[in-house]
Amino acid sequence: MSRRFHAPVVLPADPACSLLRDAVVDVDDTGHLTFCGPASAAPESTALVTTLSGILMPGLVNTHAHSPMTLLRGMGGDVPLLRWLNELIWPAEAKMRPEDVRTGMLLGSVEMLRHGVTTSAEMYFDCEQIAEAVLTTGGRALLGPAIMDLPHMDWRAQLAAVERWIDTDGLRFGPGERVELGYGPHSAYMLTPEGLRAVAESAAARGALVQIHVAEAAAEDLKQRELHGSVPALLDEVGLLSGRTVAAHAIHLSDADIALFAARGTGMAHCPGSNAKLASGIARVTELRAAGVAVGLGTDGPASNDDIDLWEELQLAPMLARLATGDAMTMTAADAFLLATRGGAKALGRDDLGALEPGRWADLVHVDLDDPAFATGLDVPDEQLLANLVWAAGSRRVRDVWVAGEQVVGEGESLRVDRAKVQASVAETAARLRG
Incomplete structure (x- = not known):
């Protein structure tokens, strides 16, 4: 189904590395992006709306x-x-x-x-x-x-x-x-x-x-x-x-x-x-x-x-x-x-990945702000917020991930694979390879 993601901050990864405030990202039923921009400029939509905290960015x-x-x-x-x-x-x-x-x-x-x-x-x-x-x-x-x-x-x-x-x-x-x-x-x-x-x-x-x-x-x-x-x-x-x-x-x-x-x-x-x-x-x-x-x-x-x-x-x-x-x-x-x-x-020669632009695949990452790296909140200059994300937060606050519009990580864990079971399999295999 078509989806609309609404977040207080969106990083589209355009050439200027813009930071959009109060923005939406629209995804069609094929998993492609159709719109990324300020909520005030978004087209009329009947899509299912997902409201997020924090930052939405490309995978x-x-x-x-x-x-x-x-x-x-x-x-x-x-x-x-x-x-x-x-x-x-x-x-x-x-x-x-x-x-x-x-x-x-x-x-x-x-x-x-x-x-x-x-x-x-x-x-x-x-x-x-x-x-x-x-x-x-x-x-x-x-x-x-x-x-x-x-x-x-x-x-x-x-x-x-x-x-x-x-x-x-x-x-x-x-x-x-x-x-x-x-x-x-x-x-x-x-x-x-x-x-x-x-x-x-x-x-x-x-x-x-x-x-x-x-x-x-x-x-x-x-x-x-x-x-x-x-x-x-x-x-x-x-x-x-x-x-x-x-x-x-x-x-x-x-x-x-x-x-x-x-x-x-x-x-x-x-x-x-x-x-x-x-x-x-x-x-x-x-x-x-x-x-x-x-x-x-x-x-x-x-x-x-x-x-x-x-x-x-x-x-x-x-x-x-x-x-x-x-x-x-x-x-x-x-x-x-x-x-x-x-x-x-x-x-990699792929113009359909890596940015939130119409026509690209909807590979999305939601970063929440519940971390000391974001203690100053969202109401800081754009450059400071981006610096906090890159230099301080890193991967710690990645909470949700979508690939081609399909959610594959929720609340920091895989929605498709039992991680504990896979880790146990890796441990068993690694022991055999060492032997």
Whole structure:
């Protein structure tokens, strides 16, 4: 049915990061937005009215995650990236069964939804299980099934499997188009140029998103940099930057790399928490944004972060940008909020998510004000209220969440999944993987 949401404050995530007072958001019976604006300017409506306290805003967009890794949370917390992958994570993942991936994703999706993250871009194995989990929780995911060249993995078979899935089910499916299919070539050091080119051609033929790790650690791509000048240059040579591509991490970039991303329309998934924890470096977000690169925020996996709460990245991104540049104005609270919403959708090539505008999906988050962060109330300047939300409150007061107009979180808990039961399943599975 059609719905009208009435709230004292609405953050539409428009380019100016406006804050609307006494505003309404209208949703039609397909789950799309039809109006967002002041109540005084709202059209006549017979829709069911939901009156909310506090703030109504778009769902956050997590542009890079490996959420089934809730099963591996806490493993190797004090080990650098390449050792962490080779010695701990990949051996544990080799023991995973397909149903384990579903279990891990169920908890990951519930965790994100409870934090107001309605969309995540997932790169992992057994993505059929991830799709099933997301359709169960009611979240939204863009899937990049992992494609890697290893002795026990055939990248050609992995690529062919992705092609069959897209050709059978289409790029998007599920209620509210909750699942989008794409490609997840792990990195330039885990695939040959031949493999990367094959992925690029396949994705271009289908208009699909490619998710790929780029220049995350200083020592990971030495051979590729020596042969091609840089990882972005290699990706451009094989055609991977010609279509919809989001580069995860993208820390160790030159000025020429940044200009190349801007020229090709490549998105960037900035993961400041994971980058800091693994000592991978601080991405050049200020320069990327200045060049016009679409930048979104990502959590990375819950084993490298160690959570999937995008609000923490909302805070870390401006903090690290300010430290890196010595400029306290280089990224404001409004800038960070837009990276987590509108910017994330743009980085993924999705103009139907990330903002409260007619025609976009009604992915909504209600934040109540019963928290010391909002002790000064709503009757403060707009900039102060937004600062309290971004810098102080974070995810604590996310109370209700809707995806495609359907409520999936109420009073801070999933309305579709028994969280305690899922957590118990994760604990049992994790114990087996450790054994």
